[in-house]
Amino acid sequence: xxxxxxxxxxxxxxxxxxxxxxxxxxxxxxxxxxxxxxxxxxxxxxxxxxxxxxxxxxxxxxxxxxxxxxxxxxxxxxxxxxxxxxxxxxxxxxxxxxxxxxxxxxxxxxxxxxxxxxxxxxxxxxxxxxxxxxxxxxxxxxxxxxxxxxxxxxxxxxxxxxxxxxxxxxxxxxxxxxxxxxxxxxxxxxxxxxxxxxxxxxxxxxxxxxxxxxxxxxxxxxxxxxxxxxxxxxxxxxxxxxxxxxxxxxxxxxxxxxxxxxxxxxxxxxxxxxxxxxxxxxxxxxxxxxxxxxxxxxxxxxxxxxxxxxx
Amino acid sequence: xxxxxxxxxxxxxxxxxxxxxxxxxxxxxxxxxxxxxxxxxxxxxxxxxxxxxxxxxxxxxxxxxxxxxxxxxxxxxxxxxxxxxxxxxxxxxxxxxxxxxxxxxxxxxxxxxxxxxxxxxxxxxxxxxxxxxxxxxxxxxxxxxxxxxxxxxxxxxxxxxxxxxxxxxxxxxxxxxxxxxxxxxxxxxxxxxxxxxxxxxxxxxxxxxxxxxxxxxxxxxxxxxxxxxxxxxxxxxxxxxxxxxxxxxxxxxxxxxxxxxxxxxxxxxxxxxxxxxxxxxxxxxxxxxxxxxxxxxxxxxxxxxxxxxxxxxxxxxxxxxxxxxxxxxxxxxxxxxxxxxxxxxxxxxxxxxxxxxxxxxxxxxxxxxxxxxxxxxxxxxxxxxxxxxxxxxxxxxxxxxxxxxxxxxxxxxxxxxxxxxxxxxxxxxxxxxxxxxxxxxxxxxxxxxxxxxxxxxxxxxxxxxxxxxxxxxxxxxxxxxxxxxxxxxxxxxxxxxxxxxxxxxxxxxxxxxx
Numbered sequence: 001x002x003x004x005x006x007x008x009x010x011x012x013x014x015x016x017x018x019x020x021x022x023x024x025x026x027x028x029x030x031x032x033x034x035x036x037x038x039x040x041x042x043x044x045x046x047x048x049x050x051x052x053x054x055x056x057x058x059x060x061x062x063x064x065x066x067x068x069x070x071x072x073x074x075x076x077x078x079x080x081x082x083x084x085x086x087x088x089x090x091x092x093x094x095x096x097x098x099x100x101x102x103x104x105x106x107x108x109x110x111x112x113x114x115x116x117x118x119x120x121x122x123x124x125x126x127x128x129x130x131x132x133x134x135x136x137x138x139x140x141x142x143x144x145x146x147x148x149x150x151x152x153x154x155x156x157x158x159x160x161x162x163x164x165x166x167x168x169x170x171x172x173x174x175x176x177x178x179x180x181x182x183x184x185x186x187x188x189x190x191x192x193x194x195x196x197x198x199x200x201x202x203x204x205x206x207x208x209x210x211x212x213x214x215x216x217x218x219x220x221x222x223x224x225x226x227x228x229x230x231x232x233x234x235x236x237x238x239x240x241x242x243x244x245x246x247x248x249x250x251x252x253x254x255x256x257x258x259x260x261x262x263x264x265x266x267x268x269x270x271x272x273x274x275x276x277x278x279x280x281x282x283x284x285x286x287x288x289x290x291x292x293x294x295x296x297x298x299x300x301x302x303x304x305x306x307x308x309x310x311x
Numbered sequence: 312x313x314x315x316x317x318x319x320x321x322x323x324x325x326x327x328x329x330x331x332x333x334x335x336x337x338x339x340x341x342x343x344x345x346x347x348x349x350x351x352x353x354x355x356x357x358x359x360x361x362x363x364x365x366x367x368x369x370x371x372x373x374x375x376x377x378x379x380x381x382x383x384x385x386x387x388x389x390x391x392x393x394x395x396x397x398x399x400x401x402x403x404x405x406x407x408x409x410x411x412x413x414x415x416x417x418x419x420x421x422x423x424x425x426x427x428x429x430x431x432x433x434x435x436x437x438x439x440x441x442x443x444x445x446x447x448x449x450x451x452x453x454x455x456x457x458x459x460x461x462x463x464x465x466x467x468x469x470x471x472x473x474x475x476x477x478x479x480x481x482x483x484x485x486x487x488x489x490x491x492x493x494x495x496x497x498x499x500x501x502x503x504x505x506x507x508x509x510x511x512x513x514x515x516x517x518x519x520x521x522x523x524x525x526x527x528x529x530x531x532x533x534x535x536x537x538x539x540x541x542x543x544x545x546x547x548x549x550x551x552x553x554x555x556x557x558x559x560x561x562x563x564x565x566x567x568x569x570x571x572x573x574x575x576x577x578x579x580x581x582x583x584x585x586x587x588x589x590x591x592x593x594x595x596x597x598x599x600x601x602x603x604x605x606x607x608x609x610x611x612x613x614x615x616x617x618x619x620x621x622x623x624x625x626x627x628x629x630x631x632x633x634x635x636x637x638x639x640x641x642x643x644x645x646x647x648x649x650x651x652x653x654x655x656x657x658x659x660x661x662x663x664x665x666x667x668x669x670x671x672x673x674x675x676x677x678x679x680x681x682x683x684x685x686x687x688x689x690x691x692x693x694x695x696x697x698x699x700x701x702x703x704x705x706x707x708x709x710x711x712x713x714x715x716x717x718x719x720x721x722x723x724x725x726x727x728x729x730x731x732x733x734x735x736x737x738x739x740x741x742x743x744x745x746x747x748x749x750x751x752x753x754x755x756x757x758x759x760x761x762x763x764x765x766x767x768x769x770x771x772x773x774x775x776x777x778x779x780x781x782x783x784x785x786x787x788x789x790x791x792x793x794x795x796x797x798x799x800x801x802x803x804x805x806x807x808x809x810x811x812x813x814x815x816x817x818x819x820x821x822x823x824x825x
Contacts, residue, residue: 167426168423170409170413185419
């Protein structure tokens with residue numbers, strides 16, 4: 001029995017980690033964007049555009065890395081539109097983000113028509129880590145993922161360190177908390193925000209590409225299935241901290257897998273589809289209370305455009 | 312490269328226009344090395360605009376700036392910092408959730424990794440050198456206003472500034488913190504720093520400055536040596552006419568008890584006791600002033616009386632009727648008017664003056680008719696109040712936020728007084744207002760007192776409490792430390808009570824007015 005539970009946990013992780021990886025990329029990017037004070041509700045659109053363009057390029061060129069690079073560029077480009085609207089034109093961030101999500105879903109459906117049902121010749125292979133991957137049971141279950149999974153994990157401490165222990169991080173966080181303070185000390189608020197938003201878009205693009213070139217690997221219309229929205233919620237759950245983003249992403253990855261595992265047991269698929277979103281509400285409810293207790297919360301200037309001469 | 316006359320900053324013929332206003336209309340300013348130079352003027356006189364120009368936040372439409380004898384163009388705060396100019400704004404520009412170190416090193420091009428480590432030592436050195444105690448690891452939200460200001464000053468010093476501009480630095484401080492700050496500024500000047508000090512408070516000018524430049528309506532009224540002037544002359548220069556320093560207060564025989572609070576217990580936002588077994592009474596035609604250091608339960612007290620905060624224990628009665636459990640609307644109906652300390656708590660910035668004026672009585676005729684509002688009745692009502700209370704506004708349709716602070720406050724008082732309340736609760740009525748506006752607000756309150764209204768006045772400004780009130784109560788940690796007639800006030804006793812070091816026993820309380 002004990003062994004069974006141990007195996008069950010490993011199996012769950014084995015499934016949850018890849019399923020959570022797109023969420024992890026998206027959330028890490030959104031954490032940075034929101035830390036700079038810009039809410040990006042276009043994550044869903046950027047992820048799906050990343051998925052379709054990544055698949056298309058990988059399929060055409062036969063090189064997965066070209067696909068992933070393209071996905072990052074496409075996500076970044078969409079985010080650039082968002083940045084221009086929110087930072088330069090100072091329009092409502094919610095409206096701009098929603099528009100991009102709808103745009104992304106629409107365009108990806110159109111562009112992806114010819115790739116539906118196509119197999120992908122080139123795909124990411126699980127990498128072999130000497131030593132770890134050879135361990136019995138654990139090695140097979142936990143150390144046979146492809147490189148994007150590991151890059152995602154390595155990004156967590158890296159982005160955390162950048163955010164809290166470097167000049168760059170202090171600047172980014174200050175811009176999101178009090179842009180006037182940063183501006184008064186010579187920080188280029190607009191530039192920092194542009195950079196953070198574009199970085200967020202690129203991460204979302206890569207997250208989407210992971211779905212289509214590695215996880216599936218195939219192009220299915222609407223394949224992100226709300227992952228971008230879960231990213232928005234996870235960013236709050238993470239209290240804008242990359243370390244908690246990892247926890248949240250894998251937790252939700254697990255729930256997404258659970259959906260498919262429970263379906264054969266006769267539970268209504270409609271009910272199961274609701275599972276991630278029910279959990280989202282629960283998690284937001286819990287984390288908002290915790291954030292209040294720990295005196296931290298959303299970056300104070302989140303969703304507030306900044307202009308120097310307006311007071 | 313110091314010019315002979317020791318002038319470090321010279322601004323010549325500065326003109327700055329904003330849409331619809333000329334904020335600076337040809338201003339000349341000279342500041343000498345090692346002096347504390349006060350820049351005095353009412354709100355809107357153009358002091359802050361002038362300094363924002365010197366700091367590179369605004370660009371002058373005309374005029375020249377010379378720093379250390381050289382003609383300069385200051386395009387941004389970075390340029391100003393490079394010239395050794397640092398500015399401490401009235402609203403602190405600090406990141407609340409960050410530590411002191413993080414705030415100070417923001418924007419600097421020092422160590423990329425762990426930039427806080429070398430900075431910490433430097434900050435401690437500076438704070439010791441100028442006698443400003445600070446914990447570099449503390450987070451800003453944990454600090455008092457005075458400490459936050461020290462962080463702002465350190466931020467500027469850390470960047471090597473030798474010309475410091477402070478915009479209304481004492482507006483957020485307690486008297487003790489103000490005292491500390493002024494001492495620090497003197498110490499800095501003695502060590503060769505140049506300090507430009509924007510203020511509208513005359514006593515601070517006299518106390519701390521070497522010279523003073525008085526501004527009025529975007530122009531310089533005069534530059535004087537502080538030792539050769541006096542508050543009366545400065546006030547005249549500032550306002551352009553004689554200011555009333557002594558209030559004409561008619562003696563009034565207080566009437567019936569209007570507000571009767573007994574055994575009141577109220578909690579603060581954190582759920583801790585803020586008001587403890589508090590009792591007070593206010594009579595018709597009487598102003599009871601509550602003095603105290605801010606944060607000693609004043610806010611919770613007025614909110615409890617106005618019905619915005621639940622009462623844990625005790626009783627609040629107005630005109631003999633128990634209102635302790637009534638909703639705010641019911642309290643308004645029973646004759647309570649409320650002017651909260653935070654003005655925008657009771658007003659809607661983007662709504663028009665007229666709409667703000669009817670916020671309390673729009674449900675009743677003649678303004679409210681069923682589900683409709685009577686536009687003509689609103690116009691008549693609003694224009695009447697605008698005239699009666701001399702609210703300076705282009706018209707009644709102007710969004711309230713476009714008015715000056717004094718006129719916004721006047722509109723709020725107008726609304727509350729127009730209901731002819733029997734009890735008026737007024738918190739911080741003149742905070743942030745200049746001398747002229749303060750004077751008219753005080754006159755409005757005194758007129759209301761003569762009408763026979765009972766007024767409960769809460770203010771952090773001790774001078775205001777003493778000049779307006781008939782009786783004064785001192786509050787400390789949610790308790791009344793003593794109550795006495797205003798004319799028998801003893802400043803030393805009051806400070807002791809404000810600090811919690813003295814409590815008049817009930818026997819000592821001076822009896823009801825003779």
